[in-house]
Amino acid sequence: xxxxxxxxxxxxxxxxxxxxxxxxxxxxxxxxxxxxxxxxxxxxxxxxxxxxxxxxxxxxxxxxxxxxxxxxxxxxxxxxxxxxxxxxxxxxxxxxxxxxxxxxxxxxxxxxxxxxxxxxxxxxxxxxxxxxxxxxxxxxxxxxxxxxxxxxxxxxxxxxxxxxxxxxxxxxxxxxxxxxxxxxxxxxxxxxxxxxxxxxxxxxxxxxxxxxxxxxxxxxxxxxxxxxxxxxxxxxxxxxxxxxxxxxxxxxxxxxxxxxxxxxxxxxxxxxxxxxxxxxxxxxxxxxxxxxxxxxxxxxxxxxxxxxxxxxxxxxxxxxxxxxxxxxxxxxxxxxxxxxxxxxxxxxxxxxxxxxxxxxxxxxxxxxxxxx
Amino acid sequence: xxxxxxxxxxxxxxxxxxxxxxxxxxxxxxxxxxxxxxxxxxxxxxxxxxxxxxxxxxxxxxxxxxxxxxxxxxxxxxxxxxxxxxxxxxxxxxxxxxxxxxxxxxxxxxxxxxxxxxxxxxxxxxxxxxxxxxxxxxxxxxxxxxxxxxxxxxxxxxxxxxxxxxxxxxxxxxxxxxxxxxxxxxxxxxxxxxxxxxxxxxxxxxxxxxxxxxxxxxxxxxxxxxxxxxxxxxxxxxxxxxxxxxxxxxxxxxxxxxxxxxxxxxxxxxxxxxxxxxxxxxxxxxxxxxxxxxxxxxxxxxxxxxxxxxxxxxxxxxxxxxxxxxxxxxxxxxxxxxx
Numbered sequence: 172x173x174x175x176x177x178x179x180x181x182x183x184x185x186x187x188x189x190x191x192x193x194x195x196x197x198x199x200x201x202x203x204x205x206x207x208x209x210x211x212x213x214x215x216x217x218x219x220x221x222x223x224x225x226x227x228x229x230x231x232x233x234x235x236x237x238x239x240x241x242x243x244x245x246x247x248x249x250x251x252x253x254x255x256x257x258x259x260x261x262x263x264x265x266x267x268x269x270x271x272x273x274x275x276x277x278x279x280x281x282x283x284x285x286x287x288x289x290x291x292x293x294x295x296x297x298x299x300x301x302x303x304x305x306x307x308x309x310x311x312x313x314x315x316x317x318x319x320x321x322x323x324x325x326x327x328x329x330x331x332x333x334x335x336x337x338x339x340x341x342x343x344x345x346x347x348x349x350x351x352x353x354x355x356x357x358x359x360x361x362x363x364x365x366x367x368x369x370x371x372x373x374x375x376x377x378x379x380x381x382x383x384x385x386x387x388x389x390x391x392x393x394x395x396x397x398x399x400x401x402x403x404x405x406x407x408x409x410x411x412x413x414x415x416x417x418x419x420x421x422x423x424x425x426x427x428x429x430x431x432x433x434x435x436x437x438x439x440x441x442x443x444x445x446x447x448x449x450x451x452x453x454x455x456x457x458x459x460x461x462x463x464x465x466x467x468x469x470x471x472x473x474x475x476x477x478x479x480x481x482x483x484x485x486x487x488x489x490x491x492x493x494x495x496x497x498x499x500x501x502x503x504x505x506x507x508x509x510x511x512x513x514x515x516x517x518x519x520x521x522x523x524x525x526x527x528x529x530x531x532x533x534x535x536x537x538x539x540x541x542x543x
Numbered sequence: 544x545x546x547x548x549x550x551x552x553x554x555x556x557x558x559x560x561x562x563x564x565x566x567x568x569x570x571x572x573x574x575x576x577x578x579x580x581x582x583x584x585x586x587x588x589x590x591x592x593x594x595x596x597x598x599x600x601x602x603x604x605x606x607x608x609x610x611x612x613x614x615x616x617x618x619x620x621x622x623x624x625x626x627x628x629x630x631x632x633x634x635x636x637x638x639x640x641x642x643x644x645x646x647x648x649x650x651x652x653x654x655x656x657x658x659x660x661x662x663x664x665x666x667x668x669x670x671x672x673x674x675x676x677x678x679x680x681x682x683x684x685x686x687x688x689x690x691x692x693x694x695x696x697x698x699x700x701x702x703x704x705x706x707x708x709x710x711x712x713x714x715x716x717x718x719x720x721x722x723x724x725x726x727x728x729x730x731x732x733x734x735x736x737x738x739x740x741x742x743x744x745x746x747x748x749x750x751x752x753x754x755x756x757x758x759x760x761x762x763x764x765x766x767x768x769x770x771x772x773x774x775x776x777x778x779x780x781x782x783x784x785x786x787x788x789x790x791x792x793x794x795x796x797x798x799x800x801x802x803x804x805x806x807x808x809x810x811x812x813x814x815x816x817x818x819x820x821x822x823x824x825x826x827x828x829x830x831x832x833x834x835x836x837x838x839x840x841x842x843x844x845x846x847x848x849x850x851x852x853x854x855x856x857x858x859x860x861x862x863x864x865x866x867x868x869x870x871x872x873x874x875x876x877x878x879x880x881x882x
Contacts (some may be wrong), residue, residue: 218628224621273821323735337706375651376621448617453640454704456581456737456763459615494618495625497575498609523625 175248178473181521186471186485191522193506202502210499214492219373221492229487230381231256234440235465236472236479236486237385237392238433242307243474244396245429246409251296251311252437252461254318255289257455259438261322262288263445264452267342268331277345280448285442286435292318293434294427301423307430315458323454326535338453348380348446379447385483389476395432396476405429437462464490470515486511560675574607575600575811576626577635579774581613581771582737588763588784589803593660596804598812619644625657633814635659635807639708645671656819660803661708663824673824674806679715680859681799681834682761683866684852685781686719688797689757690727691848692779694722699750700731701743701769703762707869709733712761712799713867714873725882730755734765741798743768751776758795759783770795779843788839796844798837805833830860 192213194204215225235252242249249255263285270277287450296314326339333340344353354360355374364371396402407415408425416422440461445452468486472478493507577597597608609624609629611622619641626634627648636645636659646664649671650656658672667673689698700716702709713731720727730750734742743765747758751772758773759781760766766783767790773780774794782788782798806827813819827833841849858864867873876882 191781214625220624224624226618228621320735323704335707336642337704376624444617453616454706456704457739459617461615491621493621494611494614498611498626498629501609504612 175441180472182478182482182518185514185517185520188517189510192513193510196509197502197506198527200502202496202500207496207502207506210496211489211492214495215488219369220375222378223373223378225484225488225491226382227376228491229484230379230385230447231440231444231461232468232486233382233385233465233480233483234388234443234449235437235462235482236468237389237465237476238436238440238462239465239469240472240474240476240479241392241396241436242433243428243469244409245405245425245433246384246412247297247300247307247426247429247433249293249296249311249430249433250308250466251293251314251434251457251462252440252465254311254315255293255434255437256319256441256444256461257315257322258292258434259285259289259441259450260445260452261318261325261441262438263442264339264342265325265331267337267445269345271343271345272411274345277343278348280438281342281346282442282446283337285445286438289438289441290431290435293437294431296434296469297427297430300430301426315462319455320493322452326452326454333451339451340449342445346446347450348443349377349380349448350374350379352377379443381443384439384443386480388436389480392432392436393476401428434509437465440465467511467515470518552723570692572605572607573633573811573815574609574629574631575633575635576609576611576629576631577637577807578619578622578626578641579610579612580619580638580640581615582638582763583612584610584739585792586763587787587790589801590637590661592785592803593635593807596807597635597811599804599808603652603808604811604815606811606815616640620648623648627652632656633810633819634656636662637803656814656821660806667822667824669822671822672810672820674810675824675826676801676803676806676834677826677828677868678711678799678801678834679866679868681801681836682712682715682759682770682831683719683859683864684855685759685797685799686716686721687723687852687855688719688836688844688848689716689759689781690720690723691856692796692844692847693724693727693755693757695754696724696726696740697756698729699747699755699756699758699760700729701746701750701760701762701765702731702733703737703765704731704735709761711868712759712872714868714870716761716799718761718867718873718876721877721882722880728754734762736765737763738765740768740771744772746860747772747780748776751778757781759799761799782837786837786839788837788842792842797840800835800837802827802833802835810880815872828860829856 197204197207215221239249239254263281266281266284296310299310300307308323331339403421404425407420408422412422468479468482472482489507494504496502496505577593582590584590584594594610600606601608602648611626613622633656639661642662645657645659649668653670656670660674663673663675698720700713702713717729720729730753732746747769750758757779758769760769760781770780770791774791780794784793784801784873787798796827867876
């Protein structure tokens, strides 16, 4: 427990340092950092629609963070969350447009299709690693590009592409998870929300059920990792795969399983994004960064499910509110990327000290042996 | 743990309450804000051009201006809302990627004025202006220049992503080249990207190998790579959107300009005078200078060709010559001119 507390302390200090250094950089750029932070704070909490937007923006990166964290726990570095996100989004958008079932079947069906497709996509990297020893960092990076261009190809398929545009048709309304979507634009809804501006404000953004599913996913991942045999085996492979093999654990099978689950989580993020926010997929000139943000979320969250949820909110809030300093005080919103970089950097430092001190100890013990 | 969480949320709520009750000081100046698409503010292309238009409005009309960059497609809606909460009198959406989002925003907020570049709606709400450009016109002219100036008889076209908006550039350009030289061979390729300059360079080198000596790129930053390749191989390139001669003064012989800045400035000027043409689509063409070929063209293009181009320009303005914008029109154009 004390080491856990220590870790949380390091995270909080790193975040504080991130804010301070970003503030200094803002000051050097001729902007008032306190003003900027005030705008950011108000930009999240001063209106319910802002809170709603923050939640919406945090949902996908909480899940991609979970995806990366889960792979980390099993000793794998999943840089492919980006591509798995895209595959999940594409599969769900495709199924969501061509299938039209009653909502209570449609929603789980297209969600599952997205998750499984992305899981298989991640599983490919796991298979390549277990069968041929191809490092997952390399294979997942390359699979990201394949996913990107596959999506661009699928968007343009005749019958799926919305004519004269660079996006697909919207998914059928039965697959939407946006809360009260039809009602809030109906006459009765508009009249009610006019009378209750607070609720109306909160519902104005595409607030959706995604965040609850993300919480659920975090719980399930916590349970799998800590309370099941499979989780025990996965973690054992992560700690030391040779020892795990010696202990009778099938390392190869576990690698594929780990990448399947990790991919599925990133795919879940993509599916929920399509079902709750974008409703379609569009041609992408470059990857959008949901998966890469997930890496930072996992690092800040210390690779624990609860940590990912919290750091996902932090990251989502910073990204959403950080954009606001641009129009309000003409300060560059890139400062947020700098801040997040600094936080990750300083979080890595305690580990660096640990490694250095361990090295020193080893050297000392060697020296003492030699002296003997 | 629960207690701490409760305490935390309680403090946040109270803080929120106090901070939100602060009144925002009302300014009487006109405020205009723009949301960029994912290309960002320094894209060497239409986002940058739009911002130049707003900056001109700031210095000449004393209008308060700001911009909000989008990093992902999902940012459009929230960025539009941020600018609305920033009490902007007019909000610009730059680029057709935002067409659905800005339409939805305009319907939701009937009192807020909006405008968008590169989109013409079938039914435009009264608080939205669509702005279109007849890009095929300047592209026809630069195509004509390419057709006349190519020594090898082969020219190239590099597009960003194959969407109607970009195909307009292609067919205008191809028609102009064929019009200048019916025997000319035109190689075309799409980079499937608006950002990958390295890919633009590779495509351009490939085209040079196939004998092309002039390449026109309508592909955002991909075009930077095309220009770089042309510079290294001592061939010629044609710029797009802005006068791109400054990127490689000896290489870029002309540019097909789409004066987004012009359109933005004009709407700002109208707004200052109390005019707002909501519910309409404004189309810019050679006639009003909203599209044109770059002023730097005269540096590289011989006077006799320039004169022919000027005559063609007059014909287009008078409606005697109609450059094609789609594949269908292009084929019809070739047939009717027996090319």
